[in-house]
Amino acid sequence: MTIALKTTDLARTFDIGKRLIGPPRAQVHAVHPVSLEVRQGETLGIVGESGCGKSTLARMLVGLLPPTSGTIEIEGRALDRADPAAFGRLIQYVFQDPVSSLNPRKTIRQIMEVPLRLLHGMRGKALDDRIAELFDAVNLRPEFLSRYPHEFSGGQAQRIGIARALAASPRILILDEPVSALDVSVQAQVLNLLADLKAEFNLTYLFISHDLAVVEAVSDRIAVLYFGSVVETGPAEKVFAAPRHPYTKLLADSAPVVGRPLGGAQSGELPDPLNPPPGCAFAGRCPRASDRCRAEVPQLRAIEGDQFAACHHPRDD
Amino acid sequence: MSLFLRLLFRNKLAGFGAVVLGIIVVLALLTPILPLHPPNETNTANRFLRPLSEGHLLGTDHLGRDLLSRLMWGTRLSLAVGFAAALVAGLLGAAIGVMAGYFGGRTDNVTMRGIDMLMAFPYILLALAIVAVLGPGLLNALIAVAVVNIPFFARNIRGVTVGIAHREFIDAAKLAGMGHTRILLTEVVPNIVPVVVIAMSTTIGWMILETAGLSFLGLGSQPPQADLGSMLGEARSALITAPHTSIVPGVMILLIVMSVNLLGDGIRDALDPRLRSGALSRPMATTRVERTEATAPKGEGLLRIDDLETQFHVGPRIYKAVNKVSLDLKPGECLGLIGESGSGKSVTALSVMGLVASPPGVITGGAVRLEGQDLIGAPYELLRSLRGRKVAYIFQDPLSTLHPLYRIGDQLIEAIRVHEPVSHAEAHKRAVKLLEDVRIPNAQARARAYPHELSGGMRQRVGIAMAMANDPDIIIADEPTTALDVTVQAQILALLDDLRRSRGLAILFITHDFGVVGQLCDRVAVMYGGRIVETGPTPEVLAAPAHPYTKRLIACVPELGGGRRVLAAIPGLPPAVDKLPEGCAFAPRCDKAQAACRQGEIRLTGTAREVRCLYPERAT
Numbered sequence: 010m011t012i013a014l015k016t017t018d019l020a021r022t023f024d025i026g027k028r029l030i031g032p033p034r035a036q037v038h039a040v041h042p043v044s045l046e047v048r049q050g051e052t053l054g055i056v057g058e059s060g061c062g063k064s065t066l067a068r069m070l071v072g073l074l075p076p077t078s079g080t081i082e083i084e085g086r087a088l089d090r091a092d093p094a095a096f097g098r099l100i101q102y103v104f105q106d107p108v109s110s111l112n113p114r115k116t117i118r119q120i121m122e123v124p125l126r127l128l129h130g131m132r133g134k135a136l137d138d139r140i141a142e143l144f145d146a147v148n149l150r151p152e153f154l155s156r157y158p159h160e161f162s163g164g165q166a167q168r169i170g171i172a173r174a175l176a177a178s179p180r181i182l183i184l185d186e187p188v189s190a191l192d193v194s195v196q197a198q199v200l201n202l203l204a205d206l207k208a209e210f211n212l213t214y215l216f217i218s219h220d221l222a223v224v225e226a227v228s229d230r231i232a233v234l235y236f237g238s239v240v241e242t243g244p245a246e247k248v249f250a251a252p253r254h255p256y257t258k259l260l261a262d263s264a265p266v267v268g269r270p271l272g273g274a275q276s277g278e279l280p281d282p283l284n285p286p287p288g289c290a291f292a293g294r295c296p297r298a299s300d301r302c303r304a305e306v307p308q309l310r311a312i313e314g315d316q317f318a319a320c321h322h323p324r325d326d
Numbered sequence: 327m328s329l330f331l332r333l334l335f336r337n338k339l340a341g342f343g344a345v346v347l348g349i350i351v352v353l354a355l356l357t358p359i360l361p362l363h364p365p366n367e368t369n370t371a372n373r374f375l376r377p378l379s380e381g382h383l384l385g386t387d388h389l390g391r392d393l394l395s396r397l398m399w400g401t402r403l404s405l406a407v408g409f410a411a412a413l414v415a416g417l418l419g420a421a422i423g424v425m426a427g428y429f430g431g432r433t434d435n436v437t438m439r440g441i442d443m444l445m446a447f448p449y450i451l452l453a454l455a456i457v458a459v460l461g462p463g464l465l466n467a468l469i470a471v472a473v474v475n476i477p478f479f480a481r482n483i484r485g486v487t488v489g490i491a492h493r494e495f496i497d498a499a500k501l502a503g504m505g506h507t508r509i510l511l512t513e514v515v516p517n518i519v520p521v522v523v524i525a526m527s528t529t530i531g532w533m534i535l536e537t538a539g540l541s542f543l544g545l546g547s548q549p550p551q552a553d554l555g556s557m558l559g560e561a562r563s564a565l566i567t568a569p570h571t572s573i574v575p576g577v578m579i580l581l582i583v584m585s586v587n588l589l590g591d592g593i594r595d596a597l598d599p600r601l602r603s604g605a606l607s608r609p610m611a612t613t614r615v616e617r618t619e620a621t622a623p624k625g626e627g628l629l630r631i632d633d634l635e636t637q638f639h640v641g642p643r644i645y646k647a648v649n650k651v652s653l654d655l656k657p658g659e660c661l662g663l664i665g666e667s668g669s670g671k672s673v674t675a676l677s678v679m680g681l682v683a684s685p686p687g688v689i690t691g692g693a694v695r696l697e698g699q700d701l702i703g704a705p706y707e708l709l710r711s712l713r714g715r716k717v718a719y720i721f722q723d724p725l726s727t728l729h730p731l732y733r734i735g736d737q738l739i740e741a742i743r744v745h746e747p748v749s750h751a752e753a754h755k756r757a758v759k760l761l762e763d764v765r766i767p768n769a770q771a772r773a774r775a776y777p778h779e780l781s782g783g784m785r786q787r788v789g790i791a792m793a794m795a796n797d798p799d800i801i802i803a804d805e806p807t808t809a810l811d812v813t814v815q816a817q818i819l820a821l822l823d824d825l826r827r828s829r830g831l832a833i834l835f836i837t838h839d840f841g842v843v844g845q846l847c848d849r850v851a852v853m854y855g856g857r858i859v860e861t862g863p864t865p866e867v868l869a870a871p872a873h874p875y876t877k878r879l880i881a882c883v884p885e886l887g888g889g890r891r892v893l894a895a896i897p898g899l900p901p902a903v904d905k906l907p908e909g910c911a912f913a914p915r916c917d918k919a920q921a922a923c924r925q926g927e928i929r930l931t932g933t934a935r936e937v938r939c940l941y942p943e944r945a946t
Binding site: 058059068071072073094096097101102104105106109110111112113114115123124127128162164170173174176177192193194195196197198200201204219220221222223225226227228229245246249250259260261262263264265266267269270278279 | 499811879
């Protein structure tokens with residue numbers, strides 16, 4: 010298995026309260042050093058709640074945001090500079106809000122032509138043929154090309170967004186909450202389309218979502234993010250069925266499931282990013298927390314087989 | 327374009343401005359071919375002729391020059407200079423604003439501080455200084471007026487650009503390989519053009535005035551060339567003896583500036599999407615009711631909705647958002663109302679207390695009875711006394727329902743004192759108690775917090791406390807947990823369930839999530855295309871859905887623990903409620919649809935378990 014995407018200690022810090030001259034007032038570590046490997050043809054699901062750094066991570070991976078430190082390698086090639094055009098041919102991004110990711114003043118054809126012209130230098134008939142081919146792949150009718158974005162429903166707009174990402178002929182797609190703005194009945198259409206396209210174009214996916222059930226249904230492996238760090242990774246069928254990290258357990262128990270009584274409401278919230286706790290970020294909410302957890306940051310380590318957790322006291326049931 | 331003109335002329339004053347300005351512009355354009363005296367031909371024998379003199383319709387000035395001719399040539403010049411100054415200021419200001427807004431950071435900081443410095447000078451002083459440096463003359467006056475107005479455009483456009491530069495389609499353009507120049511020109515600029523046009527149309531009159539002012543002071547057009555300002559300036563010495571020489575250019579300036587401003591306001595209203603969508607028309611205090619007669623009650627219940635019809639009338643189109651919906655809620659019961667976006671679930675809930683915005687909302691039929699009393703068409707005072715006291719709402723996004731500038735404690739106190747005449751201290755005590763009831767830690771201190779200082783989960787707790795403030799009988803919760811993370815959602819659902827059991831609250835819970843309904847609700851009603859398609863006790867509906875839509879919608883929802891799999895999908899899209907198909911609204915997407923499904927009215931049948939389908943699913 011070749012490695013499609015590899016990050017080594019990728020981190021990002023934001024300055025808060027910038028001044029014209031001099032250092033900023035404070036810094037927020039949005040993403041702590043993250044090392045991930047995604048194999049060719051695999052879907053890696055990334056779950057986490059708002060504020061866990063999943064969108065920051067995704068924006069670094071496509072070059073929209075320069076990392077503070079660390080490296081990104083795509084199929085063995087290092088991409089350090091934050092240049093979306095250089096990244097564009099290898100890795101593309103599908104946005105959460107399908108309608109706002111399309112310029113309201115351009116026709117769909119104009120939107121579709123841009124990556125083909127600029128990244129692949131296509132012109133004339135080859136361009137038209139390629140657009141027709143892409144539209145066919147995402148099950149959209151060619152007459153949509155002359156319309157404007159506001160004429161489309163969320164599901165259709167998301168297909169256009171996917172077709173635009175595919176136009177760059179990337180090796181990897183970053184899907185940032187691609188279905189969370191869609192209705193349930195349409196959500197499944199888009200997820201199934203993504204599965205078909207992956208097989209057809211031999212793609213590798215990074216699927217980011219807050220919806221555990223959706224991530225589980227589409228992923229081979231899952232990484233759980235909490236407060237900017239990966240707290241657990243493992244095969245999709247194991248991560249939520251037998252969580253090792255107490256936070257993963259909390260997530261799995263919180264998902265509403267028909268027939269399960271409303272769980273005991275665990276209180277607690279994310280720590281203050283401006284004033285992070287010294288040890289494990291989850292210690293304040295964790296039933297298993299010890300003094301060691303409050304002093305020492307746990308490192309990601311293998312617990313069993315290919316299931317990893319960053320926890321001093323992993324669960325073993 | 328035709329829509330724009332229609333909107334523009336709907337505003338009578340703007341239409342008037344357009345006509346006046348149009349006539350002035352046409353006359354100014356035609357000036358060279360009109361049979362006028364040469365504007366600079368002096369004839370001192372005929373000084374200060376009064377208007378309506380022979381051969382000089384508007385009289386003559388101190389050198390015996392024909393005023394009509396000078397007025398027309400002067401208007402021509404003033405208009406040209408004013409438009410040119412607006413164009414230059416608009417283009418340069420927009421360019422600066424777009425750069426500053428798009429690149430942000432240091433570029434933004436340095437540029438905008440420069441603009442601030444420009445703004446710190448009184449404008450006339452700045453214009454005088456520029457003319458003093460460049461020397462008097464019309465072109466220099468134009469430059470001065472343009473420079474003075476650049477900050478206005480730059481600041482305006484920068485604000486708009488900052489909003490656009492962070493939109494996702496800009497990121498998408500970067501990923502598609504576009505450079506900064508191309509993004510600015512093809513992605514950003516087309517989106518700010520309307521703003522530039524609006525800003526120009528509202529400032530052009532101002533610029534004509536400023537140019538006239540400089541010419542009046544002798545810094546603009548030089549004699550003998552006529553423009554409106556210099557005409558006024560020359561007439562100043564004869565203000566008492568020959569007032570018409572001042573009045574003629576004065577009236578013209580008045581006409582131009584007034585008509586430009588009226589037209590500019592009209593253009594702004596017609597182009598601004600916020601104003602166009604009807605934000606200018608103030609919504610009514612309760613939803614408009616156009617009902618022939620109230621439907622007879624079909625049964626008992628704390629809250630009964632019978633055959634409710636709520637529509638949106640937008641131009642010629644009628645959106646049947648709620649189409650003969652009947653629901654009932656017993657004391658202490660939790661009823662789930664589930665549906666996809668556009669199914670009419672929220673409009674149903676808002677109709678109960680007449681909270682649907684009118685225009686465009688209209689309640690056209692049915693009845694909503696609270697303890698037997700019909701609320702549709704009830705006087706505003708009655709509805710107002712019931713809102714919050716008997717029926718309270720919890721909305722999806724507490725950040726937008728809480729006032730950002732008041733402390734949450736004060737907002738709770740206000741909610742309590744609206745319905746009960748208690749002292750401030752007493753209300754404060756109760757507000758803190760309410761915050762404790764919704765399990766906000768350290769309630770006493772948190773009461774002094776502003777909404778933005780709280781997390782999403784904490785804000786929604788405040789939203790619930792707000793709803794509980796007057797101990798209502800019914801809470802209508804419209805997707806209260808949709809914007810929250812799953813761990814916080816679980817906390818909020820548990821809290822609502824506790825409150826309901828401890829206080830005997832009835833809850834109408836609106837959601838799109840079957841998992842939430844399954845955990846919280848006693849009964850569930852499924853909506854599709856503005857109608858109820860199925861109701862029944864939650865466990866039964868979820869275990870054995872009778873309507874094909876319910877069955878397939880449940881199949882679409884992935885459940886945790888199912889592993890990697892292909893998900894079921896429903897092909898097609900939900901129907902638009904202004905073009906509902908005849909018969910069953912779901913028929914076009916239903917694999918079991920027969921010819922009979924596509925005609926006539928399909929009724930909701932059954933008693934405890936109702937379904938609107940000719941071929942319901944059999945329990946397996």
